[in-house]
Amino acid sequence: MKRYKGMTLRFMIGVLVLVSALLTAIVGGYSAFSSTRNSLALNHLENNYQYAKKISSETHILLTSMQENMNFIANNAQEQTLTQKETDLLLQANKQYFNSIFFADSNRVIQQVSPTGSGLAVGTQLTSEVSIEAVELKKPFISDPYLATSGRLILLVSSPVFDKEGTYKGFVGGTIYLEEDNVLSNMLNEHFYGNGSYVYVVDRQGHLIFHPNKKRINEFVSGNAIIQKVISGKSSFEQTKNSLGTEYFTGYSYEKSSGWGIVSQTPVSVLKEPLNKLIVSMIMQGLPFLLFILLIAFGVSFIISKPLYQLAKFSEDAIADNKTAPLDRPIIRSRVYEVRQLAHHIHNHFDQLNSENRIDGLTGIANRKTFEQVMQGWIESQLPFCLILLDIDHFKKVNDTYGHVKGDEVLVFTASIMQKFSRVEDVCFRFGGEEFGILVKTGNMETAASLAERLRSEIETSKSPTGGAVTISLGIAVYPENAGQSTEVIEKADFALYQSKADGRNKTTIYAD
Template sequence: MNYFTKKGFTLRFTISLLVITAILLTMLTSITSAVQVNRSSLIDNYLNKNESYAKKLASNTNELLITMQENIGAIAKISGREPEIDPQLFDDLFQENTQYFNSIVVADNNRIIRALSPRTIGISVGDKITSEQSKMAIQLKKAFISEPYRATTGRLIILISAPIIDNSGRYKGFVGGTIYLEEKNVLSNMLKEHFFGDGSYVYVVEKGGELIFHPNKKRIGQSVLQNEVVQKVVLGQSGSQRVTNSGGDRFLAGYAFEPSSAWGIISQTPAQVIDEPMHNLVKRMLLVSLPFLLLILLLGWWVANRIAKPLHTLAQFSDEAMLQPVPAENIPDIKSYYYEVRLLSQSVKIALQNMNQDLTHLRNEVKIDELTGLANRRAFDEVMAGWMESNVPFALILMDIDHFKQVNDTYGHVVGDDCLRYLARIMQLMASEDDLCFRYGGEEFGILVKHCGLGRAKDLADRLREQLARTKSPAGTSITLSAGIAAFPVHGRSAQQLVERADEALYQSKKDGRNRTTVSSLPGA
């Protein structure tokens, strides 16, 4: 079968190729769409899961911190009732709280240690605590959770303290429970189970952006404030988003803020976790659809040949007829098919004619000012006429840039055009969706304010005028404008009357010194 001629491809080959290409592209589009939908679904699922998980951990952490503060408070009450603390009693109290604290100390109001447990932490009774956090505990005289700091023992710790008040109500010092961030602690005990085979993990930051828990203990104490998620969570926000960490790794992160400590908890999953499911999805779709694809290709090839056969026959006949006359009886009998082709040809011609008419109509209907993008004078006339015909109340604001000729003379017409576009943008920002902003001509603009009285129209004009006066234009200085307002139907029932009244009010604004708004007086006033 010859699919090529000296003049190019045959129609039969072209149609066949198009059918097959369309089928393959449809197949590719279906697979791509399925992959994109599933990828988006997986991403949303991981983001939502991590956000929910982070919030759950934040709630658990809040409950844990409340319990720890209550326990430290209870020890502080016991210490306030006793003139001297029994070391054995204090050891027993610590043993009851070993699941929460790595150590507990009692210090007087001079920060001298009066009791501690265990006694192997590198400091002794009688030593003075010199950390800024201990000074803060004395100064605040209330319960607080410190930021991470290096203790005199060299450990990176967090202090949870409560004040000691004796029976007479005097402040005697504080009880402090410590969390050793770089060692096994209450946070690691609570969060160590939250790791998954897909690479997901949890980390915790304090309000300054420093890590206080991380599966890699070497990173504890480092600042990660450059991370977008950390920046949000330390500001008290909770949510989820895709994020790239400092190492360039992409994650699907959920984050939650824990208010009592101002800590942020982040649960994140590597973004590549969705790659394998996507690959498996593509493989399954290809395997399932391959038999159907082959069947459709064969069917498409057959249909393409059936469609092209009468046209191919006609083309061969035409080619032969160009070389020599052909008797009428030799014309191939393609009556039924030829009718369809002729009808299609006629339909295409009619469609093209209609399209050209539509394009001409669209060109005539263009009502946009090319320089500013606002409606032009034609659009203004038609909209105002339509509102008047429907008896819709509205206000007309006509505006003129003051001394615009000086702008063109001083800075040139290019800057002048930029100023016109600048005014157009501000008009569109300040007007409502129902209003029509238009360029009347030159440096004269206007707004048709639908369903509006004179008061709201004047307020809009004044706000626009004041905004221009206090901001720099493309000329480097502010520009001002004068405005005149008339309303339908109180100032007239025809377009000409309304424009004349608004124009007279505009002229009055110019006459009165410019940069002002004038409302047209009521007829007979």
């Protein structure tokens, strides 16, 4: 009689794995359809919510930029009367934002308009409620959609114009043609997808500002429950049904500065195809799953661990090399939601650190490190430039008399005037303490000297945060005429700066061998 040896461990593990897999397949097959549908539905809801928040942020940045540009135009109109040529140039510079730009006086009479064929003409008095509101408010604002005298449905971004004595002169306005191609539609059309997903925007009253179907622009849709929630200031996501009975996964976000509501939605029908594929996949792949369960487990762990290792190595190398944003960033293509989110936030974090590493925290202009990098790059490219170094005269006395907080305000005041007078291609920077500088790109000595003198005169005649005027001393050096190395250029400009101080301060000195 043979002795019963029992089952081997390998057999028991095999049976255990097989039974477990069978039970998992049975239970999973029973619940896979509903659970997968719920998971996909939640994923679409969250994605649309996050997407609506992202578009809300981009819209806020866009509106802020448009308002700032209009404020800049208003400041130009304060200094001098705009000519038709200047108005055309301003529109050309801002054509990515506005369809037309105009200046109206305090009686709402058009003084300048570009383009001239926009439906408005010089001498025309604006009669819309929005133009009346712009004159009454006397402050920057973004209007709700309205029908202009030209017959177009538009949004108005306006900014008041005051003369140097503070007398109200009128306002400048930039218009967006809602029913035509515009900055808003160009931005949001990028977010229209072939699966039926799309984004639309409503104003605070419940009128459509943007919709893929332009025929619906300005349609009043506040009867929609989602619209009521978003224009009341709420941001969330939920599954909804429109007036035609179509169900959507909807995410919505409130944009505070304008009161607009951004809604991103995907039709529920998009689940039909992946769910059908899931059923077929379960049937076709059931048996191979039983045979290769260990291999699959290894593959899953590899899929999860590989991108996490890449991110960890990326962070370690970046810190070890003392870099805030290495160029060789890992490309993460993981299907795992958490891994994608982690990669996204790590990249954003390093971008933020890189930005903070380049900007002076107090004044908001470039710091010394950025200045040195830019100057060295220009020298390596053999690009001629001028370096203006400037120093606030008697700054220690300002700190001793008014305190360091007021001294910081003087530094910010000085930096803001530097940015105002420098060109777009120039680089303003804080060299250290009360010393600043401007890199004048491809500028000759005359260009730099003119800029320096205008800056010196403006600061001398402007009222500083101390209540009185402050003065600056400046020194100028030219590359490559005065020096061939970055340190030499700085030394020559610094020498000229201290010559200005030695000659009584509040002066500009050009370095001469």
